[in-house]
Amino acid sequence: MTDTPQKNTDIADYRIAVERHLADLPASIREDLLNGLEEHLAEVSADLKPGVPLSHLLGSPEAYARELRETAEFPRENAGDRFRRSMWRMADPSFAWARGTADKFTGSAGVGEVGEFGRTLRPAWWVLRGFIAAAVVTHIFIFGNDSLREAVLSTGFFGLLFIVAIALAFVWLSLRLGVRAQEWSRRSRRLVAASGIALVAVGMLTFSWVADGFVYYREPVVGYSTAHDVVDEGVSDVYVYDENGELLTGVYLFDQHGNPLYLGDPWSCDDGRVNNPFEQEEQESAVPDPFAATTEPPLDEGRYGYRYPLCPVVEESTGADDPEQPASEPSEEPADADPSDEPTETPSRTPTPDPSAAD
Amino acid sequence: MDRSQLLKGLLDIIVLRVLETEDGYGYQILRRLRAAGFDELGDASVYGTLRRLYRAGYLSTYVQPSESGPHRKYYALTEAGRKYLHQMREAWEDVSAKMRALFDIAENGTAEKGRA
Known part of the structure; x- marks a missing residue:
């Protein structure tokens, strides 16, 4: 069927009438509807016999516009909502699984x-x-x-x-x-x-310093393995001097509670002559202990801790041989640091710490 | 309730389903619907629905010349449109099953009362 001027006029008039009734729609929707409407009306009118107006098939332009208005508006999501919805859709399977598992976990405990x-x-x-x-x-x-x-x-x-x-x-x-x-x-x-x-x-x-402080103050005295932490602080061995500047050997250290102090690193000795109490028996058989004549063997290494100095000192020294421990300095310290009246007593007596010293 | 009002809530799934198997132009789609028994649906409803689904990205269009009249704008489902139809169909079947069950319960209950 070919278009006739009358049909075209009818279509244009109908479109204009519909447009008039859609004036309050958002501009984008109105334009979209009206731009294609004339083509659509032409398709419809192709079924009409010549001389029959469009309103005969479609009803009044006002009714047509009302029906169009009811179906044309779409609750569009904004870009943000659309993005979130797509993200949720992507994450949905794993999210649903995790949520279901969590629900079962709390539900089985009776808390909903x-x-x-x-x-x-x-x-x-x-x-x-x-x-x-x-x-x-x-x-x-x-x-x-x-x-x-x-x-x-x-x-x-x-x-x-x-x-x-x-x-x-x-x-x-x-x-x-x-x-x-x-x-x-x-x-x-x-x-x-x-x-x-x-x-x-x-x-x-x-408050991260709380955790740091806890570790710092706690670890050096809790056990053998912590000696390595102390090594990190620079202490690899301990030398104890009496009030005359004489190096004390075969010394044990205890804290105020009578617990042995594990300072230094038994494995730090350069020549391998480790004075490790846990290997004492092997050391005594393999390497002559230069202090054997002056110190008694430890009674119980596990109980009394390391025997200091950890590394055997080849020469009897007053401390002057130690570049880091001048003889004059340590001679002052023991008097202040240790209230013991018998600093030069043989170490065999020291393994019985007096808890009252802590007070 | 007016039957046409009920159908308006189903316009999306109806139009998309008609286009799922074969593309079509506006008035042709209306005729398919009429042939399927949806006599209450007006041309404006179908046209408005087509344009709305097109703006939402569920339909695409292309123009084809016609031997018997003006060029025609054909509508075709996009991938998003197929997914949307799938979702709508699931929703419809869920609602439909529940409605059927609801009516069955009501009818059985009435029948039992009658027997009692």
Whole structure:
């Protein structure tokens, strides 16, 4: 069928009438509909007999526009939502598996699904967040300031009360924030959550020295293997001098609790003549012990620790031979460092430490 | 409830399903639907749905000359359109099964009451 001027006019008029009723649609949608509408109406009119108007088949332009309006609008996602949706769709299989496993785990413990369980943990997180904030602020602004620190510490009980008050104040603020934030927008809640994570990170950085200090002070006395840690600090052997500057050999060291001190590295001796108590028997048979005449053999190495110096000293020395230990220096130290009245007694007596010395 | 209103909620799946096996142009699609028994669907609904699905990326178009009339704009499913149809079909079958079960329960319950 060929187009006729009458049909074309009919199509154009119909289109204009429809356009008039779509004036309030968003411009992009309206243009998309109208740009293709004339072609579409031409297809429809091809079925019409000459002289029959389009409205006979399609109804009034107003009704047509109403029907078009009802079906043409599409709730389009913005770019951000579309991206998130595609990401979720990609991660969906593994996410669903992880979520299902987590649900089974918490469900088997009787605390419901993981989401439900997480919600019950929120107040605990808010309290923890408050404590961390209080700890960071106290550490930086009070203990980081000499005068403030002295002021707080010197007041004793009231200083402690002050710190507790700070902690309670921050916990209260954190709880309040947590409750309020639930009514905020998703973006604001995410901001609060991110701030909480950042606070934890700052707290870990601020108090990382606690963990370092624990390791540093604890390790050197806990056992044989820790001697290597001490080596890292530069101590490979120990030399003890009496008040006359005489090097003491066959010495054992104990802490205030009577536990042996494992300082130095038994394997650090250059010539391989290790004075390692754990190999004492082999050493005695293989290498003559130059101190055998002056020291008694250890009673129980495991109990009394290393015998110092670890590395055998070939020549009896007053310390002057040791470039790092001038004779005049060590002669002063033992008097200050060790209150023992019998520093020159043979080591065989020292393995019975007096715990009262710790006091 | 008006049957046409019920169908409007299914327009996407109806139009996409018609185009799944064979491309078509606007008025031809309407005729296929009418042949399938969807007499209530108006031309504007089908045309509006086609344009909306096209804007969403579920349909593509191409023009072909016609021997008996003006050039025709054919619509074809895109890959996204096939996925969307698949999702819609699953949703429809799920709803349809539940509706059927719901009616079966209601009818059986009524029947049992009647017997009692």
